[in-house]
Structures are given as C-alpha cells and as structure tokens.
Amino acid sequence: MNQLHLYNTLTRKVEPFVPLKTKQVGLYTCGPTVYDFQHIGNYRTFLFEDILKRVLLADGYQVNHVMNITDVGHLVSDADEGEDKLEKGARREGKTAWEVAEFYTQAFKQDLVVLNILPASKLVRATEHIQEQIDLIQALEKKGVTYKIADGVYMDTSKVKDYGKLVGLKAKGLKAGARVDMVKGKKHPTDFALWKFSPEGSKRDMEWESPWGVGFPGWHLECSAMAMKYLGKTFDIHCGGVDHAPIHHTNEIAQSETATGKPFAQMWCHGEFLLMDGGKMAKSSGGFITLKNLAEHQVSPLGYRYFTFSAHWRSKLSFSWEALQAAQSAYDRLLELAADWDEPKIGCAEFEQQFMDAVNDDLNMPQALAVVWKLVKSDYPDSAKLESLLKFDEVLGLDIARQAERIRQERKHIPEKVVGLVKERDLARTEKRFAVADSLRDEIKHTGFNIMDTPEGTRLRKIA
Numbered sequence: 001m002n003q004l005h006l007y008n009t010l011t012r013k014v015e016p017f018v019p020l021k022t023k024q025v026g027l028y029t030c031g032p033t034v035y036d037f038q039h040i041g042n043y044r045t046f047l048f049e050d051i052l053k054r055v056l057l058a059d060g061y062q063v064n065h066v067m068n069i070t071d072v073g074h075l076v077s078d079a080d081e082g083e084d085k086l087e088k089g090a091r092r093e094g095k096t097a098w099e100v101a102e103f104y105t106q107a108f109k110q111d112l113v114v115l116n117i118l119p120a121s122k123l124v125r126a127t128e129h130i131q132e133q134i135d136l137i138q139a140l141e142k143k144g145v146t147y148k149i150a151d152g153v154y155m156d157t158s159k160v161k162d163y164g165k166l167v168g169l170k171a172k173g174l175k176a177g178a179r180v181d182m183v184k185g186k187k188h189p190t191d192f193a194l195w196k197f198s199p200e201g202s203k204r205d206m207e208w209e210s211p212w213g214v215g216f217p218g219w220h221l222e223c224s225a226m227a228m229k230y231l232g233k234t235f236d237i238h239c240g241g242v243d244h245a246p247i248h249h250t251n252e253i254a255q256s257e258t259a260t261g262k263p264f265a266q267m268w269c270h271g272e273f274l275l276m277d278g279g280k281m282a283k284s285s286g287g288f289i290t291l292k293n294l295a296e297h298q299v300s301p302l303g304y305r306y307f308t309f310s311a312h313w314r315s316k317l318s319f320s321w322e323a324l325q326a327a328q329s330a331y332d333r334l335l336e337l338a339a340d341w342d343e344p345k346i347g348c349a350e351f352e353q354q355f356m357d358a359v360n361d362d363l364n365m366p367q368a369l370a371v372v373w374k375l376v377k378s379d380y381p382d383s384a385k386l387e388s389l390l391k392f393d394e395v396l397g398l399d400i401a402r403q404a405e406r407i408r409q410e411r412k413h414i415p416e417k418v419v420g421l422v423k424e425r426d427l428a429r430t431e432k433r434f435a436v437a438d439s440l441r442d443e444i445k446h447t448g449f450n451i452m453d454t455p456e457g458t459r460l461r462k463i464a
Contacts, residue, residue: 002058002059002356002357002360003016003017003360004016004017004055004056004059004360005017005360005361005362006052006237006267006269006362006363007269007314007362008267008268008269009166009167009245009268009269009270010165010166010265010267010268014362015267017236017237017267019061019236020234020235020236020266023060023061023062024061024062024064025056025061025062025063025064025236025237026064026066026231026232026235026236026237027052027053027056027063027064027065027066027231027235027236027237027239028065028066028067028068028223028227028231028235028237028238028239028265029046029049029065029066029067029120029238029239029240030067030068030223030239030240030241030244030248030249031067031068031069031070031108031120031123032069032070032104032108033070033071033074033085033086034069034070034071034086034100034101034104034105034108035074035085035086035088035089035100035101035104036089036104037104037107037290037292038107038108038111038290039281039288039289039290040274040281040288040289040290040291040294040304040319041273041274041276041280041281041288042241043111043115043291043304044271044273044274044308044317045239045240045241045271046112046115046117047115047117047305047308048239048269048271048308048313048363049239049269049271050115050117050118050397051313051359051363051365051395051397052237052239052269052363053065053118054118054394054395054397055359055360055363055395057394058356058359058394058395059360063121064121064122064230064231065118065120065121065122066120066121066122066124066226066227066230066231067120067122067123067124068123068124068125068126068222068223068226069101069105069108069123069124069125069126070126070219070222071086071097071101071105071125071126071127071206072084072086072097072101072126072127072206072216072217073126073196073216073217073218073219073221073222074086074219075196075219076088080151080152080154080183080186080192080193080196080218081183084097084204084206084216086100086101086205086206087204087205087206089104090205096205097204097205097206098205098206101125101127105125109123111291111301114291114301114302115291115301115302115304115305116301116302116305116397116398116399117397118397122230124226124230126217126222126226127206129222129225129226129229130208130217132225132226132229133217133221133222133225134195134210134211134217135225136194136221136224136225136228136255136259137153137194137195137210137212137217137221138211139259140155140194140255140258140259141153143258143259144159145159145160145258146194147187148212149183149184149185149186150184150185150197151183151184151185151193151196151197152193152194152195152196152197152212152215152218153193153194153195153212154186154187154191154192154193154194155191155192155193155194155251155254155255155258156187156188156191157188157190157191157192157254158187158188158191159258160254160257160258163190163250163254164190164250165253166245166246166249166250166253166268167245167246167250169190169246169250192218192220192247192251193218194217194218194221194255195210195212195213195215195216195217195218195221196215196216196217196218197212197213197214197215198213198214198215198216204216219248220247220248220251220252220255221255223248223252224252224255224256224259224264227252227256227264227265228256228260233256233260233262233264234260234262234263234264234265234266235264235265235266236265236266236267237265237266237267237268237269238252238264238265238267238268238269239268239269239270239271240270240271241270241271241273242270242271242272242273243273243280244270245268245270249268249270252264253265269313270314271313271314272311272313272314272315272316272317273316273317274316274317274318274319275316275317275318275319276288276289276319281319289319291304294324297321297324297325298325298328298450299321299324299325299327299328300328300331302331302398302399302403303324303327303328303331303332304324304327305397305398306327306328306330306331306398307323307324307327307328308365309365309366309368309369309396310323310327310365310366310369311366312362312363312364312365312366313363313365314362329452331398332452332459332461333452333454334372334376334389334398334400335400335403335404335407336407336452336454336459336461337376338386338389338400338401338403338404339404339405339407339408339411340382341382341383341385341386342381342382342383342386343383343386344383344386344387344390345381345383345384345386345387346384346387347384347387347388347391348375348378348380348384348385348387348388351371351374351375351378351380351388352388352391352392354371354374355368355371355372355388355391355392355395358370358371359395368392368395368396371392372389372392372396375388375389375392376389407461410460410461410462411460414449414460415447417447418444418447418449418460421440421443421444421447422444422451422458422460424440425437425440425441425444425451425458426458428440444460445463448462448463449461449462449463450462450463
C-alpha cells in the first residue's frame with residue numbers, strides 16, 4: 001500500500017496519514033449552504049476533497065465519507081448577528097426557506113454529477129438532525145460551559161483551555177472587533193451561539209421547540225453533531241475551505257472535545273481560495289461564477305476540474321478566462337489522444353508509480369499532471385499509454401474513457417462536406433494562405449464543429 005502524506009492544519013506540518021482503523025477512513029467534509037447556486041470557488045474545495053477521497057480509495061482504503069448540507073442556521077455574520085441565509089434567500093425569491101433549500105440542494109447534486117465528484121457515503125441535512133444538536137447542547141450544559149442571553153444559548157470559550165489551537169488563536173485578551181463584533185450580552189468576543197431564539201413577534205419558516213425556547217441551532221453545531229453521529233467521537237480527517245479554520249472549525253473542535261473529552265478529528269485539511277480580481281470569490285460580493293457561466297465561455301465542468309489541478313490545493317489559484325480556456329484545450333487534447341489510441345493493454349509501470357508517488361505526496365496534482373504528459377510524450381505503445389491513463393483517471397476523475405468513446409462516435413458522423421472543408425483548410429495552411437484558412441475555420445464552425453490544431457494533426461469537436 002502507498003503511504004499518503006498530508007498537511008495537517010492542526011500540527012502545521014506534512015505528516016504520514018495513519019488511520020484509526022486498519023484500511024478504513026472516516027472522512028467529514030463541510031458541504032454547501034443551500035441558499036443560492038454554488039460558485040466555482042466553492043467547487044475548488046469540493047474538488048480537492050474529491051481528489052483526497054480518490055487517492056485514499058486508490059491506496060486501498062474503505063472510505064466512509066460524510067458531507068453536510070447546511071439548510072438552516074448559517075447567519076450572514078460571523079458575529080452571530082443578522083438573518084439566516086436561508087431566510088434571506090427565501091425573501092429574495094418569494095419562496096419558503098424549505099423550498100429554497102430543496103431547490104439549491106438539488107442544483108448542488110446535479111453539479112456534483114457533471115464535475116464527476118464521487119457522491120458522499122452519507123449526505124446529511126442539518127434540519128434532519130435537530131434532536132442530535134439539542135442533545136449536544138445539553139451535554140455542554142452539563143459541563144458548565146454554556147450561558148443564556150436574550151438572543152440565545154452561547155458557548156463560553158473562556159472555559160476551553162486550548163480554544164483556537166487549530167490556528168494558533170489566542171482567545172485570552174482578544175478585544176471585541178479584533179475578529180468579530182459583540183452581540184449584546186456575550187461574555188467574550190470568541191463565544192458563539194449554540195441555539196438562537198426566534199425573534200419575538202415573528203415566526204420563522206424554520207424553527208423548533210427546545211429546552212431553552214423556540215428557535216434554531218447555531219451554524220457550528222450541525223457539523224459536530226452529525227460527524228460524531230456517523231463517524232464517532234474521534235475520526236480520521238475533517239476537510240473544508242481555508243476560511244473555515246479560524247471560526248467554524250475552531251468552534252467545532254471546542255464544542256465537540258468539551259462534550260466528549262476526546263480528540264475530534266485526527267487531521268484537518270483546508271483548501272485554499274480561488275482568487276478573482278485579487279480577492280477570494282464569494283457570493284456576498286455578488287461577483288461569482290457558476291458552472292453555467294463556464295459553458296457560456298466554452299469551458300466544460302470537466303475542463304474546470306482539470307484547471308484546478310494546475311495549483312496545489314494549499315496554494316491560491318487565480319481565475320482568468322484565458323487560463324480556463326488553456327486548461328480546456330489541454331483537456332480536449334488529452335481526450336482526442338485517448339480517442340486515437342488502441343484498446344488498453346499492459347500499462348507503463350514506471351509512470352504509474354511516479355503518478356502514485358505524486359498524489360500521495362500531499363496530493364501534488366501539478367506534479368501528477370506533469371507525469372500524465374510525460375506518459376503521453378513517451379515512446380511506449382499507445383495501448384500501454386491508454387491503460388496507464390485510465391488508471392490515472394481513477395484519481396483524476398476526468399471521465400476519460402467515456403469522453404473518448406463519445407469523440408469516437410462523433411467522428412463516425414462528421415458530414416462529408418465538413419471533412420472536405422477541413423482538407424481545404426489544411427492545404428491553405430500548408431501554403432500559408434492564412435486568411436483563407438481562417439475563413440474556412442469560421443465556415444466549419446457554422447456547421448456545428450470546432451476545429452483544433454494539435455501536434456497530431458487537425459481535430460474536430462462537435463459544439464455542445
């Protein structure tokens with residue numbers, strides 16, 4: 001079995017992954033808040049987590065993967081103030097919060113399919129685990145670490161000795177405004193809501209009875225309650241975006257470990273941002289790009305998947321249409337080559353080992369891609385290259401076998417007129433009549449085909 005090494009946010013170093021149970025992995029990944037479509041920055045995180053899962057599977061582990069759906073409790077402010085994002089989405093769309101949550105949950109599931117992200121073993125909703133969250137608050141109450149104020153029940157972080165250990169946060173002496181604003185009645189800036197009361201004189205779409213009053217759970221609570229229900233008090237790996245570490249995941253650790261007296265997760269992995277105009281892509285700014293927007297620029301979801309491999313998961317990745325289209329072209333070329341090659345036979349062991357070494361080295365996808373192209377340019381028979389490429393794709397998740405077969409079928413149905421135009425264009429390019437070649441390219445495009453000039457010759461791709 002290959003030895004996977006991962007950067008652990010908790011220890012701040014790359015270390016060997018050693019599961020709690022032999023050949024079994026408990027993996028928890030923070031899922032979407034379903035009040036809007038997910039943007040491609042969100043999907044960069046989900047794609048890094050998918051690669052981690054695929055590497056674990058390739059290494060021979062059984063993976064019990066739990067992902068949450070946040071469909072209640074995520075407020076617009078980290079300060080436990082403002083309205084629930086689901087309620088805000090309901091007002092925006094003239095629907096109930098329940099209808100908004102269901103619509104965007106289904107949209108998220110469809111996006112996972114087109115990105116070829118493996119489904120979680122369990123996709124669990126916060127609203128379906130209210131009792132588990134109440135039980136967790138009661139466990140914390142018995143430990144004497146909660147208090148009640150006008151707007152809810154809060155966790156007293158001053159009673160957690162190692163609060164903030166995930167990111168080296170020093171809670172003692174932190175002033176209001178240093179990280180979050182203070183809700184009236186909160187004892188300390190880092191205290192956080194476990195249960196929020198429904199505003200007096202109004203009824204929310206989503207609210208429940210509790211021992212403390214009618215209301216809804218705080219955002220951080222759901223992940224602790226559901227992770228421990230399905231993975232146990234201590235499990236192997238917890239993942240999310242880098243922005244989750246200082247508050248959301250810090251608070252998960254505080255409440256979980258205080259309640260159980262045991263470590264929560266052994267390893268913490270945080271994916272870096274996709275940058276747009278120098279800052280992180282975010283729904284709150286309104287300037288976010290969805291998978292649908294990609295299609296408008298002739299970039300496929302799998303082309304975007306390929307693009308995310310161009311930077312390490314712990315490095316920032318800058319968005320530009322030029323970079324995305326270059327990634328799409330590279331992905332298209334890979335598919336065209338796979339469509340050209342013979343039936344897969346015995347692969348290329350040296351490249352297969354290099355690939356597995358790269359992905360087990362802290363999920364080094366840029367290095368893994370370099371191995372892919374070294375294989376492509378090697379002198380091995382095409383059938384051997386295809387065999388190894390399909391093995392690589394168990395981790396890459398680029399759907400190479402199915403997409404290559406689609407291209408083969410498309411090639412059988414290229415009209416003779418288009419084939420003739422391609423020959424004319426090839427001749428024009430050979431004779432350096434480039435204006436004629438460009439005109440013929442446009443004519444071919446009007447017939448429903450894009451043309452690609454590759455080192456292996458001219459290729460046609462049907463326009464989706």
